[in-house]
Amino acid sequence: MFKIRQSFEQYRGLPREIYILFIGRIINCLGSFVGPLMTLILTQKFGMSSAESGSFIALQSCLQGIGLVIGGKMVDSFGRKKVIVVCQSLGAVLIILCGIIPISMLTAKMMIASSCLYSMAFTAYDALQADVTNTKNRKVSYSLLYMGINIGFAIGPIIGGFLYKNYISLVFIGDAVTTIISMVLVMVLIKEKTIYKSTIENEEENKMEERNELEDNVEGSVFKILMSRPILLVFCMIMFFRNFTYAEWPFALPLQLGKIYGSDGASMFALLGAVNGTIVIIGTPFLMKLTKKFSELMNICLGNFIYVISFFMFGCIGSMPLFIMAVSLMTFGEIIGAANSSAFISNNSPASHRGRLNSTLSIIIMSGGALSPMIIGNIIEKYGLMPGYTLAAASALLAVVLGIIAEKIAKNRMIIRNSATI
Known part of the structure; x- marks a missing residue:
């Protein structure tokens, strides 16, 4: 209690x-x-x-x-x-x-x-x-x-x-x-x-305010800001591959359940959707408490690694209890990544460009989910479900690798900034 x-x-x-x-x-x-x-x-x-x-x-x-x-x-x-x-x-x-x-x-x-x-x-x-x-x-x-x-x-x-x-x-x-x-x-x-105004x-x-200099107002275009903050571009690719993976579960899983359970496949998928929603509501406070001390990037890496395991599981299993287990695991990764990804973008975006940066980054990130059904759908049609899930897991693994690289960039940037202020 x-x-x-x-x-x-x-x-x-x-x-x-x-x-x-x-x-x-x-x-x-x-x-x-x-x-x-x-x-x-x-x-x-x-x-x-x-x-x-x-x-x-x-x-x-x-x-x-x-x-x-x-x-x-x-x-x-x-x-x-x-x-x-x-x-x-x-x-x-x-x-x-x-x-x-x-x-x-x-x-x-x-x-x-x-x-x-x-x-x-x-x-x-x-x-x-x-x-x-x-x-x-x-x-x-x-x-x-x-x-x-x-x-x-x-x-x-x-x-x-x-x-x-x-x-x-x-x-x-x-x-x-x-x-x-x-x-x-x-x-x-x-x-x-508007936070961190420069006026007297x-x-x-x-x-x-809890001041973060990366949120200070700046001049210039969105393109100029992205070029000066390459970590945001790396982060975009991380989330692109993460969304590419996640988009497979509402697309491929109904097909898989339909093959296993026939006409009952739709109700089985509805049950898994209920499991996903229930865990999000109940599990969010606990997972946020457990991961609160870690950086946003490390938490996103953890969430993506959980995706690697859960989506590979989808391709190997065939019973409802195991599907519930895999969806539950996937939902943990979803929760850990959701709040941390939004926080990372806000922490690294100047207040003067938040609207433009959010819209630009959102389009890039969401395109991963848009492309996933087309690409994986063709793979499933030609080679079967397992290769499709393998590609989804590989996409999440690539996101993990990019996340580790981005975390190193962020730490080096922090070291350089701290040295400059000494």
């Missing part, structure tokens, strides 16, 4: 804004009905074929990438809260209209437009949560936000599933309403600030 209490005590004393964002994340994800049901909506309500719905989702992903870039620039130019309020309000209005008008191709177009607006706000939230935290409390803060997302997603799709059959309009309207509620919480209760009037405020 003491260990349980101790694990949750690490979340005491965090910035007030983090608790507000935590509640907002739960509310927003509780109403995330449209995203998880997108494929069913396109095929069953719009009458699209599997190929057409796949092309639609691919187009949406491309446009969301453009939205990330535009949003990143807007965040750094106009401020975090303005982008959140404008983009999420417009996106929510479009989703409400989807629930009011008769379903047609116009509805599909509005769904795409809304998702692009939401993606623009995504970078603003990333920058805002970095602004209100510092290097000491960032990992724990991000793990709490990550837990909030999973609490919402553990319940939201279930509610959406009940509404989908007979109340499709409420799927859209409920999604928009929860988005608006979470946005209002941010708008009313969180004060926007903010000197006293800056002394009170």
